[in-house]
Amino acid sequence: MEPEISNQSLLFLVVFVLIPLSLSYFYQLGLNKNIIWSSLRGTVQLFAIGYLLTYLFELPAIIGIPFMISIMLTVAAFHARKKGKGLPNVLLYIFIGLLVIEVSVLGLWLIFDMVAFTPSEVIPMSGMVIGNSMVAMGLALERMKNEFKENNGRLLAALSLGAKPSVASKLIVQKTLNAALIPNVDQLKTIGLVQLPGMMTGLILGGVAPVTAIKYQLVISISIFSSVSLSAMFITLAMYRYFFNEQGQLVDSEEEIRSEA
Amino acid sequence: MFRFEQVSRYPLKKMDFQIEKKEKVILFGPSGSGKSTILFLFNRLHNPTEGTIYFEGQNVKEYPFTELRKRVGLVLQEPNLFPGTVLDNIKYGPSLFGEWKEEDGELLMGYVQLPSTYLNRDVEQLSGGEKQRVSLARTLANQPEVLLLDEPTSALDYRTAEDIEEVLEQLINQHELTMIMVTHDMRQARRLGSRGLFITEGEVMEDGKLPDMLDSPASQALKEFLEE
Numbered sequence: 001m002e003p004e005i006s007n008q009s010l011l012f013l014v015v016f017v018l019i020p021l022s023l024s025y026f027y028q029l030g031l032n033k034n035i036i037w038s039s040l041r042g043t044v045q046l047f048a049i050g051y052l053l054t055y056l057f058e059l060p061a062i063i064g065i066p067f068m069i070s071i072m073l074t075v076a077a078f079h080a081r082k083k084g085k086g087l088p089n090v091l092l093y094i095f096i097g098l099l100v101i102e103v104s105v106l107g108l109w110l111i112f113d114m115v116a117f118t119p120s121e122v123i124p125m126s127g128m129v130i131g132n133s134m135v136a137m138g139l140a141l142e143r144m145k146n147e148f149k150e151n152n153g154r155l156l157a158a159l160s161l162g163a164k165p166s167v168a169s170k171l172i173v174q175k176t177l178n179a180a181l182i183p184n185v186d187q188l189k190t191i192g193l194v195q196l197p198g199m200m201t202g203l204i205l206g207g208v209a210p211v212t213a214i215k216y217q218l219v220i221s222i223s224i225f226s227s228v229s230l231s232a233m234f235i236t237l238a239m240y241r242y243f244f245n246e247q248g249q250l251v252d253s254e255e256e257i258r259s260e261a
Numbered sequence: 262m263f264r265f266e267q268v269s270r271y272p273l274k275k276m277d278f279q280i281e282k283k284e285k286v287i288l289f290g291p292s293g294s295g296k297s298t299i300l301f302l303f304n305r306l307h308n309p310t311e312g313t314i315y316f317e318g319q320n321v322k323e324y325p326f327t328e329l330r331k332r333v334g335l336v337l338q339e340p341n342l343f344p345g346t347v348l349d350n351i352k353y354g355p356s357l358f359g360e361w362k363e364e365d366g367e368l369l370m371g372y373v374q375l376p377s378t379y380l381n382r383d384v385e386q387l388s389g390g391e392k393q394r395v396s397l398a399r400t401l402a403n404q405p406e407v408l409l410l411d412e413p414t415s416a417l418d419y420r421t422a423e424d425i426e427e428v429l430e431q432l433i434n435q436h437e438l439t440m441i442m443v444t445h446d447m448r449q450a451r452r453l454g455s456r457g458l459f460i461t462e463g464e465v466m467e468d469g470k471l472p473d474m475l476d477s478p479a480s481q482a483l484k485e486f487l488e489e
Binding site: 161164247250 | 304305306307308326327328330331334335337339341342343344353354357358396399400403
């Protein structure tokens with residue numbers, strides 16, 4: 001028998017939403033609207049995607065997979081762009097980065113016969129790779145902006161000693177990559193010990209044998225690990241130079257002065 | 262050595278002045294008058310919005326910025342040391358140009374009167390004064406012809422500031438450097454400077470010999486500034 005949650009049971013999820021909602025109400029956190037909106041939005045999105053996936057899974061792979069992956073890439077790129085607000089061409093860089101990573105990972109899965117080219121396998125797994133890469137790019141962009149602000153003095157010192165922007169920003173690039181990769185490294189270290197990863201849990205709940213589920217989990221975990229590393233590295237190396245101009249001057253400090261004017 | 266021709270950049274307004282080799286120039290004036298901006302213009306950490314700056318008769322824009330900055334060293338108000346050891350910091354500049362020699366470490370420590378045992382010390386373990394000395398040594402490691410100093414002792418206590426002043430005085434005289442320094446400390450200006458540029462509201466209000474211009478200020482603005 002296929003395990004299934006009844007619609008009535010699902011309705012009781014409202015209780016889980018009421019808990020943070022009452023906390024927000026009593027402590028006046030001002031999150032009420034946000035909690036209700038995100039819960040409703042999440043529910044609608046998931047049902048919509050459920051129906052869409054059912055439809056896509058029935059389509060020929062060659063149509064369903066590229067269609068869904070294009071949607072995922074576009075949504076992910078627009079979402080990650082918010083963290084890089086103000087940086088030129090950031091949307092394009094994010095989109096290209098995600099596209100190259102997704103195509104490479106998918107290519108390797110297919111070449112080494114880890115995943116079958118069917119929508120039911122490729123779409124959920126690609127979603128995990130794209131989603132995690134999107135988060136990594138967003139984190140890297142946010143961190144990089146902060147690091148440039150916080151290390152303004154050190155950057156000026158390095159530039160004033162004759163360093164080119166690529167050398168002066170080495171420290172920033174290192175710190176950014178570290179910050180973007182550490183959560184992922186930690187997650188990989190404790191995988192299966194602290195929490196059973198989502199995909200494996202899903203497969204086990206769906207009736208798949210744990211060892212088979214683990215194999216899929218390994219494929220996705222390692223793929224995510226490498227795509228997250230690549231995403232953070234790609235976006236950091238692509239964007240750091242926009243903090244400088246061609247004369248090796250910090251663009252940020254120039255803007256500050258202009259805004260004072 | 263340096264010539265400013267009609268140079269402006271907020272908050273500076275059309276500046277014209279010249280600085281000769283080996284001069285010891287003090288830039289002083291009220292906060293926000295543009296003194297640090299002038300310093301940053303010398304080594305092209307900023308560009309003027311109008312006008313031209315000449316270094317050794319040549320527009321600064323014609324120099325590769327890395328070469329100009331090597332020749333025109335800057336010490337900032339905060340030491341802004343890089344993570345790592347003292348040695349990592351002082352070899353930073355010369356290593357960029359493939360000019361670092363191991364024996365220079367001891368020599369540079371000597372210049373800023375720190376023991377050479379400090380070379381392998383983590384910069385996090387240093388006091389404020391020691392950090393500023395390392396910052397100075399890091400700039401000197403590039404063997405600059407001009408030393409730009411942006412209030413290098415303002416973040417230090419009086420005693421430590423005096424020690425750094427002494428180091429600076431010796432270094433500038435010994436190496437015959439051209440010095441351009443921003444300071445709010447008129448005692449320091451008298452001690453280290455030979456010429457003063459009083460900057461107010463983005464303009465050079467007075468340009469004269471030190472300490473004479475402080476003893477008998479020509480303008481009312483300078484009088485008022487000194488009385489504050």
